[in-house]
Every structure is written in structure tokens, then in C-alpha cells.
Amino acid sequence: MTSAQRGHEVRQRLLDAAAELIAERGWAAVSTRAVAERAGLASGLVHYHFASVQALLSQAALAVMHRVAAETGPLLAGVGDRSELAEALAASLDAYSGTDPVSVLFVETYLAATRDPELRTGVAEVIVQFRAVLATRLAELGVVEPESTAAVLGAAMDGLVLQRALDPKLSADAVRPVIRRTLVTTGRQEEDGR
Amino acid sequence: MTSAQRGHEVRQRLLDAAAELIAERGWAAVSTRAVAERAGLASGLVHYHFASVQALLSQAALAVMHRVAAETGPLLAGVGDRSELAEALAASLDAYSGTDPVSVLFVETYLAATRDPELRTGVAEVIVQFRAVLATRLAELGVVEPESTAAVLGAAMDGLVLQRALDPKLSADAVRPVIRRTLVTTGRQEEDGR
């Protein structure tokens, strides 16, 4: 039906516009009018398709996050050994500079989730998804404690992205060797501990 | 002059109230009214002492960040070896749970700095300060590439704090061993790479 199709397309345009604006202006500064204008739609449509601005923002943010998470699997699948994995992780810092739309949207959403239980659940799911994918790959490459390592590496990537926005010197070259040290294989990982 | 003293005290109360509210409500949701009310002061005082809400928030946030940064030095000085250092870093995750005022304020400020060049400069200074303190300690403990390691560890701590707000399972116990692996000493750090 043309009617239903249109409805779906309108919804999608609103979600896309909202995601853009979250990154540009910040979560709390996104207004219904701005979203409608960016989407080229009538202002009344936002509340026609979404219960509230918060609902629109949450759905828009989670949609982007899930999309990014889904892209991670194939990306890690192409990695042959631990060295290539460290390289891939470091390289992703160049893609997500901290000021790009995706990076900003992630952090904005983390913070918004701090204050919205429902969103918190959604974001937690995305994080778990990311971590599972990474942990699986780590296990396949023989890295010790793949679960914890994946958790810490995932969080570290977010932190690096966050600080990169303020400090461009946090380059892939600086990060690569440190990441590599965390990718220790069974039986040898404690030899230099103490 | 009592007049000037009072002025200074009022200024401080506004800064304290603003810092609290940044953590509670988020940077963009802090209003002059809320700050004045929290500080128990007349609403007009905010703009008497500060040029704008943004100026108040920036100063309040940076004051807290500098205070926390200043506490890091003594804390690291009490650490005897790499193992204790890993323990101290992991333990700080219990202090900064991701939902506590200081943690949230840090992330809120990182994001705000993305959109305010002046604040960006101030935040960058704090990050550099943190990193220098940590790098110095790492060097003293013989850790390789102390600068890069400090940078990555600092960023990772922020990322861990960020995700901890959404996932309490990211415990000190899970983090400690991974951190320890990054604290490699000279001559042996690459033996298990590859």
C-alpha cells in the first residue's frame, strides 16, 4: 500500500534527521521543529509518528548504533592474527575521530542512557553485542580471558574516541603497540607480570 | 572587605551548584534558575557573577576536573610496583562507577568541549596533566613507552567509566589483569607479540 509505504519512509526520514541532529547539536538541543525541517516534513509529523521527542531520539540513536555494531562482525572476520587485530582496532580510530557524527552520537547516547532506563537497556544490548563479537574473535585467535579482554578493549576504544576529539595526538601509531600488549596468548601472558 | 569576601563565596556556591547539576541533569539541561535555587541564592546573581550560563558551566566543570587531576599525583605516588599500579587503576573504577557525579561530569564536559573551543582548550589541559602524572610514574616503574601507555590507559579509564554506567559487570576484577598486561618492562615486551 502506498499509504503504509509512505508512512514508513516518513518515519525513516525523521529518524535519520534526528540522528544527524543529535551529533550536531547534542541530545538535549534537538527540537521537533529542527528534526522536521531537516527531514523536509511538516512539524506535526514528529508527534504523529513518535510518542515524544525522547522516543524519537532514542530510536534514532539505537538504530545507528545497531547498524554500526552489525558492521563490526564482517570487519573482524577479515583479521588473520593478533597483530592484524591490533592494527584494525587502531585503524578504527582514524575512522572515528571523536568529532565525526557516529562517535558523537555514541557518547551522547551513553550519557542520555544514564538518565533514561529504557534507553539504558537498549544501549546495554548494543554493548553486549559488540563485546560478544569481539570476544568470539579473540577466543578464536587464542587470546587469554577473551571476555574480559573484549570488555576492556571495547571500553578503551570508546575512551580513546572520546579523548581523540580533544587531543588529535592520540594517533593510531601511539595506540597500536599498547593494544597489542593486551592480546596475550595462553600460557605466556603472566611471564612478564609481577 | 566583607563585600568582596561575600562575592567570592557566592561565586563559589554557584560553581558548586552548577557542578552538581551538570552531573545530575546533563550539561544542556542546567538552567540558571536551577543553579540559583540549588545554591540558595537570588536568580539574578548568576549573571551578575558570570557572563553566561556556558561560562558558569565551563568554569565549574574545569574546577572539578583540575581538583580531581590534582588528587591523582599523590595517589599514584603511593604505588610501589606495576602490580600495585594495575590494582590502583582497577580500584578507581569502584570510586568512579560511571554514575557518580565526577564520572558523569567528566563525560558531559568532554562532549560540551566538542562544541566550545574555549572549553576544549581547558579540558585538553586537564587531560595533558593527567597523562603527564601517569607517564612519569610509568617511566619510574620501568614501563615501556610510558607516554603512549599513559595516553591509552588514561583514555581507557574514561571509556571504562563510561561503559560502567551501563554495565556494572565491568568490574575491577575483570579489568585488572588486562591492565596489567599493558605494563610491560623494557626488553621483554615484544616477546609474545606477533
Add this chain to the structure above:
Amino acid sequence: MTSAQRGHEVRQRLLDAAAELIAERGWAAVSTRAVAERAGLASGLVHYHFASVQALLSQAALAVMHRVAAETGPLLAGVGDRSELAEALAASLDAYSGTDPVSVLFVETYLAATRDPELRTGVAEVIVQFRAVLATRLAELGVVEPESTAAVLGAAMDGLVLQRALDPKLSADAVRPVIRRTLVTTGRQEEDGR
């Protein structure tokens, strides 16, 4: 659409209220609240229909000025000779006493135009329109230098209106003979100069 019709009517009521208040309180003292209250409308409507208070005031003032300018043509068309023209101009001083809404609005708008380039353009158009109408009539009556004369007479009328507000003695009777002297016909206008 009734919706659009209502919108137009509301807009008009805001414009009318604004024009009244410019005259009563002065350009800079017209507030959104006062306009909405005078128009009997909700306060939010001002900024729904107009981008800013300045925009509302400018549009309101120019609408009145254009209306007055449009009335001048027919008025001058009914004048038979120079004597009647002088009489008509002098008589208009009784209509525009300097304290009536239209007079005050004109002067307020002149001043506001000094500080607003866009308004300046609009006001200049009105002045040109006035002058053209008067110059045409002067030319038809054989008055020398119709353009300059119209310009000076138009400006003089504004000045007289301005001072009449402060000095009611500036009556039509006092003004009439002086105006008449400016309405000189070809070939003889310089005979008593020197």
C-alpha cells in the same frame, strides 16, 4: 482553509496592536507581552508568526506608512491650484498633530530605521513614494523645480509635525503663508530673491 484564514487574521491583529503600541510607548518599549495582550492573543503567537519583535515592529510600521502614503494621492488630486495645495498641506497639520498615533509612528520609525538597514530601505521607499506623488502634482500646477520642492516640503511637513507635538502654536494659519511662498511658478520665481 479556515486554518490559514485564522492565521492571517491573527497576524493582522498582531500588526495592528504593534502599530498602536509603537505610537503609545515608543519603538523600543514595545514588548511581546504587550502586543499579545493588546491583541487579545496568547503570548507565544508573536514569535510563531514573526521571526523577532523587530520584524513585527518593522512590518507593522511600514504597513501603516504605506497606507498613509496611499491616501495622499487622492487627497492631492482634489486640489485645484497652488493656493488650495498650500491650504491642504497646512490643514494636514491639524490631522497630524504630532501627538496622534500616525505622526508618532512615523518619527519613531524614522529613528528605528537609523539603526536597522532593512527597515531603512522600507522607509526610504515610502518617502520616495510620498515625494513622487507630491512632485507630480507640483509639476502639474506649474511649480518650479517640482522635485526639490516636493522633497523639501515633504521633509518640512515631517519637521512641523515633530515640533507641533511640543509646540501647539505652530498652527495651520502660521504655516500656510510660508508654504505658499515656496510654490512659485516658472519665470518669476527668482525676481525677489537676492
Add this chain to the structure above:
Amino acid sequence: MTSAQRGHEVRQRLLDAAAELIAERGWAAVSTRAVAERAGLASGLVHYHFASVQALLSQAALAVMHRVAAETGPLLAGVGDRSELAEALAASLDAYSGTDPVSVLFVETYLAATRDPELRTGVAEVIVQFRAVLATRLAELGVVEPESTAAVLGAAMDGLVLQRALDPKLSADAVRPVIRRTLVTTGRQEEDGR
């Protein structure tokens, strides 16, 4: 006494600053803080020396107007005949362009006087003073109806200044011949009327 002298000087600096700001920003937009800042004085001083902002503005404006009025006498005294008078009046349009501080201050004050009875009285005095000086000179030069003529010429000058701000084409050259026509001497002024 140094104390009294200082007080007088401070008063004068406030008046000067206020006059500047009336022209720059408009009567209603002059704030005590702005005046104090412009004068380089503490903000509390305004209300120490003046009962209210309105009182300060009125006194400041009238002081300037009286100063300008006082300069007119000597200026007209140097005029030898009607032609030179017309030239002097036309030339003053170049001095008072309509956007210069003095011109704007005059019009601002006229308008403010519309709404302040006390100020109205003061401004009326200045106008009467201007008119008397001009009328005396006109009488000496044999111009008919010197009182009315002076009144109309004075008002016309204000109107010309007012419109000059919006229309630079209202030049001295365009105005001169029209003014000259109003300066008719006894017995011949009606010969070309009709």
C-alpha cells in the same frame, strides 16, 4: 574643595557619556551600567548623582541641546543678507547629516519629550530659543512674518535632518533654492502668489 570639584566632574562625565549613548543606542536602550562603563566610573554612581535614569538622560539631552542652540546665534550673526542666510541654513544640513550624534539626540529627545511632561517643557524652551534667534535675524533682514517664517524654517530644518538620515539625495544644493523662496521681503511677497 576637592571633594565638591570631583563630584561636579563625575556628574559631567556621566552626562557626557549619557548623551553619547542616547545617540548611539537610542533613548530607551541606555542603561545605567552602560553609562557608568562609558564614563569609566563605578555603576553605583549614576543613582548617587541622579534620581533616576530618566533624570540623567533628560539632563544630558537638554545640556547638549542648549549648547547647540547657543552656538546658533553667533552663526546667524555672521550672515549678511537673505541669500547668505539661505546658504547658511542649507549648509547646516551637511553638518547635521541625520546620523550624526547631535541630530539623532535631538530627534530622540523630541520623542522622549512626547512621553515626559517635564522634559517636554525643557525641549519647548530650546525650540523657543532657536526660533527667537532666527526670527530676530529674519526681521533684521526684512523678511516678512519673521515669527512664522522662523517657526516653519526651524521645523523644516528638523524634518530635513530627519529625512536626510534615510535619503542622502536631500542635498544642500536641492534645498537652498526652496529655502530662498521663503525669505521674501515686505511688499513683494505676494506678487507671485495666486
Add this chain to the structure above:
DNA sequence: CATGAATGAGTTTTCATTCAT
């Protein structure tokens, strides 16, 4: 399904005025 006018509470900011020192 869609529109856009309307509402009223909320925001930041400015300010004249007062007053303790």
C-alpha cells in the same frame, strides 16, 4: 495519514534600583 496554528511554560539575559560597607 497529514498539516500547521495555537498554547503556555520554560529558557537566557538585562536592568533599574537599593543598600551595606
Add this chain to the structure above:
DNA sequence: CATGAATGAAAACTCATTCAT
């Protein structure tokens, strides 16, 4: 005489949400 901190009432403007059409 002078200071500048403090107050509280405005001001302009924004906005989520509702609703008649």
C-alpha cells in the same frame, strides 16, 4: 563621596505538545 554586590521583575525567544481541520 563612592563602591559594587544583590535583588527581583521584566525582556526576547524556544519548544514540546495538542488539536481542529
